[in-house]
């Protein structure tokens with residue numbers, strides 16, 4: 001089964017699943033890091049899915065475009081965010097210009113890091129924020145589907161080779177704590193638990209900026 005079919009089948013349950021508090025805390029950490037970038041004017045959300053990137057990063061509808069290959073994911077995004085622009089298209093085919101590109105929770109693993117960096121170049125972006133699956137992790141619903149996963153040094157090198165400067169950190173709860181009793185954990189405890197050391201983290205959270213001076 002290909003990625004498009006997987007997400008078409010998964011769309012409704014995906015949207016519900018990622019509104020749970022455990023995921024909202026992860027998204028708040030992404031937002032903290034995203035805010036350290038320059039203020040955004042035009043944002044491309046690659047693999048926008050059901051649109052949760054919009055809430056997570058508190059994105060404005062003006063200058064926003066969300067693209068995805070899954071018709072069903074976009075159907076929910078359009079229902080949840082009626083004032084925002086979405087397009088059913090492969091990210092590698094986007095031609096419009098954007099200053100900022102975001103790709104949250106695994107999208108870059110599907111597209112591959114090399115092709116994602118090509119997208120940055122094609123749309124003439126100067127900054128990006130991505131969340132990738134760390135080595136050793138992939139969601140249960142992908143089962144035997146083969147995807148690329150990247151270490152922190154691999155991400156840094158890929159960006160550096162293309163004259164981008166990246167900052168990579170670990171994100172998310174340990175694998176075996178999926179059934180956290182959120183009511184009994186203080187918010188700040190949850191927050192620090194979600195800031196995982198790289199070796200244990202499910203995800204790697206990366207921001208990167210285009211630079212003229214890396215050779």
Ligand SMILES: C[S@@+](CC[C@H](N)C(=O)[O-])C[C@H]1O[C@@H](n2cnc3c(N)ncnc32)[C@H](O)[C@@H]1O
Pocket residue numbers: 003004007018046047048049050051052053067068069070073089090091092103104105106107110111
């Ligand atoms: C794990 S979901 C992430 C959705 C959303 N970013 C979020 O964090 O909730 C991955 C999404 O990437 C989309 N996707 C995968 N490959 C793509 C490609 N080449 N171009 C555009 N979207 C793609 C899938 O259809 C799916 O909706």
